[in-house]
Amino acid sequence: MSELSQFLKQSRLLSRDENHRLKILKAISTYDEKVDEIKTGQFKDWQQARLTAAEIKEYVLDHLPSLLEEFEEKISSRGVEVLWARDKEEAQKYFVEIATRHQAKKVVKSKSMTTEEIEFNELCHDNGIEVIESDLGELIVQLADEKPYHIVTPAMHKSKAEIGKLFQERLGAPETDNAEQLTMIAREHLRKTYITSDIGVTGANFIVAREGALVLTENEGNGRLTMSCPPIHVAIVGIEKVLPCLSDLSLFLPLLATSGTGQQLTGYNSIIRGPRQNGESDGPEKMYVILLDNGRSKLFKKDRFRSILRCIRCGACLNACPVYRTVGGHTYHTPYQGPIGSVITPQFRGMENWSHLAFASSLCAACSSVCPVNINIHELLLENRWEAHQKSRTGIAWNIGLKFWAWTMSGRLRLNILSRMGRYTYRLLLPFLSHSKRKRIPDIPSKSFKDMWKKYEQQK
Amino acid sequence: MNSKNEILSRLRQRGSPAREDNAPQWEDKDLFADFPGPSDNLIDIFSHQLNKLSGDFHLVNNKEEMVKTLKSLLEDSEPEQCKAHKSPLIDELKMLGPEIRDYLTFIDGDEISSEEFERLEVGITGADCLIARTGSILLHTVSAGGRRLSVLPPTHIVIAEEKQIVPSLDEAFNTLDHDQDIWSYATIITGPSRTSDIEKQLVLGAHGPKKLIVLIIKS
Incomplete structure (x- = not known):
């Protein structure tokens, strides 16, 4: 089935599924309440804050080559191996080489969208490596043999009862639909995993150039454990994640927490500068950073699209989007759903199969109005439509029709x-x-x- | 051409020239709201914020009182289930209070397996600084005894001094910037471990500590 017919079929199905819509509505309205409260409580001037953040990210994009080199130089001085991956295949190749070198059989992974991008779990499966998701939401979708539903809340579409049933079937847990008990089941299930895994794999929310550091934002502590217990740490990071220096985090961490989950700051914000150093009591012996391009640098030639690389993956545009709320995350069939996914997927993966995503929008601009780095997302959706239109050979009737309409x-x-x-x-x-x-x-x-x-x- | 050069050369091909040579500057006070809470005393703000996050806060007047508070907090655990990081302040407390000495075994200089860490009930560490506005604790591997002590045991106790409280994140990073220590890992802890992944319902103690206790001694 083509991506387009898949999208149409799924959206027809889900938009009429009342049960599904109620679950999403409940989750997103809880989110909305928290975000409103924190936005006004924490910021004196939210508009100014997002404009400033956008300016900093524009500066970064203007100087990206030198900032990336600065990062590489600093972090490799502490023994980190930095690997540059043009695309998914190259990133996969690097990881298989690392796993082979260290004879890794078991990998524990914290939540990371870049690993979704390179289909990391499938890669491990094909190479006989066991991979365990440690983020609770990701664990739930992994046990259910599904893909994440949302870039921040992967299991948003699952009810307590459904998760209880899943844990009962897959983990042999006692029956319950209590969120606290379910969380404790996951906690017990994963505790031994951290200390028995050969490699810990994470993404990163930010790359800090001047201090040569990665920053990982989370609430559960699974990321911290993934970077603390296994002897090898591999971080797979998109090249656009750069910030000039550590002090920029004092704006970006609150901004991301506010838009992502409606918190002042997320529970843990970790700054990683390398593997265990002389004089430290623990930490991984070796650390690798895979810098992933996978289509990002292509956007540099298109001035209008470059601004999408400011994105900090907070998920606010998904939550605000009336289309996402109606058709649900899985319908997009991509690692990045919602408005951000509809902008970057056709750009990264080609218009032929993906241009329909740009049309799955009402152009209401709710996405642009909530974006913490002030990206005009809806205008880029229009740009995608224009590109798709120019590339399509059919549409003579459409063109004549529009001319008649204009007349x-x-x-x-x-x-x-x-x-x-x-x-x-x-x-x-x-x-x-x-x-x-x-x-x-x-x-x-x-x-x-x-x-x-x-x-x-x-x-x- | 290797991958690095290929990627970098694509990043250099851009339509319009760079606009600014210097990164934009901004002031914390222009963007962030004034302090939340009832007063502008940093201790009050910190404790208010930490309590909102379900963290426990204890303020003591002197080191003797600190020993007493620590004793009452540790009473329910076995001494062998507690380990501490050897900071100057914790070392002093150990000398001062024979009754808590057994609870404060230092991990420093020992190779401890993760299995052993996993069996611990309590990890006791110092901190680099405490951030009033967000009720957070900033610590790194050198100041807090490595990566595992503050995350694997279900209870994390932080021992710090009043003068270590700074108003904002911005100032916390400044203290890190001037730090000459070779640390590989730092973390900003804001409340106990938490998750809302199941129907957006908040649950404490997802994978990290279920309890976060901060003890502050008046300067």
Whole structure:
């Protein structure tokens, strides 16, 4: 099935699934309440904060090559091996080499979108390496044999009862639908994993150039354990994640926590500068950083698209998007869902199979209004549509149709005639249209807007 | 061309030239709200924020009182289930209070397996600084005895002094910046370990410490 028909089929199914919509509505309204409270409580000027963040990220993009080299130089001086991966295949190759070198059989992983991008779990499976997700949400989707539903809240679509049943079947846990008990089951299940794994794999939320550090944001502590217990630490990070220096975190950490989960700061923000150093009592013996390009540098040639590389993956645009809320995360069939996914997926993976995502939008701009780094996401969706339109060979009828439309709309008389004709045709068709099972077609009001306006003007 | 050069050369091909040579500057006070809570005393703000996050806060007047508080906190655990990091302050407390000496076995200089760490109930560490606005604790591997002591045991006790409280994250990073220590890992801890992954319901103690206790001695 093509990606487009898959999308249409899934969205038709899920938008009518009341149970699914209620779960998502509940999760997102909880999120909305917390975000509103923290935004006004923590920031004096949220607009200024996001503009400043956008400026810092623009500076970073302007100087990305030298900042990345600065990072590499600093962090390798502490014994870290930095590997540059052009694409998914190269990143996969690096990891298999590392795993072979250290004879790794078991990997514990904290939540990371770059590992979704390179299909890390499938890679490990194909190479006979056991991989265990340690983030609670990711563990749930891994046990259910699913992909993450949301870039921040992977198991948003699962109810307590469903998770209870899953843990009972897959972990042999006692039956429960209590969130606290379920969390404790996961805690017990994973504790031994941290200390028996050969490699800990993480992503990173930020790369700090001047101090040569990675920053990882989380709430559960699974990321900390993943970087503390196994003898090898591998971090897979997108090249756009750079910040100039450590003090920039004092803006970006609160910004990410506010937009991501409605917190002042997330529970743990860890700064990693290397493996265990002389004089330290523990930590991994060896650390690797895989810098992943995978389509990002291609956007540098397109000035209009470059701003999407400011993205800090907070997930706010997903939560705000009426399309995402209706069709759900899995329908997108990509690691990055919602508005951000609809901008970058066609760019990274090609218009041929993915341009439909840019059309799955009402262009309401809710995404742009919540973005903490002030990206005009809806305009980039339009840009994608334009690119898709230019690349498509069909559409002659569409072009003629639009030309006719433009011609009609640009003359008052033509518009009057057409709208009158439209009203009559619509009335004639109404009995047939209203047979639709899922929609009630509203009646046409007796007066057109133009007539009502005329009357209003007269009465004034 | 190798991958690094290929990626970097693509990043250099850009449509418009760079606009600014210097990174944008900003002031903490322009963006962030004034302090939350009832007063502008840093201890009050810190304890208010930590309590909101379900962390426990104890303020003591002197080291003798600190020993007493620590004793009452550790009473329910076996001494062999507790380990500490050898900071100057914790070392002093150990000398001062024979009744808590057994609980404060230092991990420093010993190779301890993760299995042994996993069996511990309590990890006791110092901190680099405490951040009032967010109720957070900043510590690194040199100041807090490595990576595992503050994350594997279910209870984490932090012992610090009043003068270590700074108002904001910004100032906390400044203390780190001037740090000459070779630490490989630092973390900002804001409350006990938590998750909301199941129906957005908050649960404490996901993988890290279920309890976070901060003891502060008045300067």
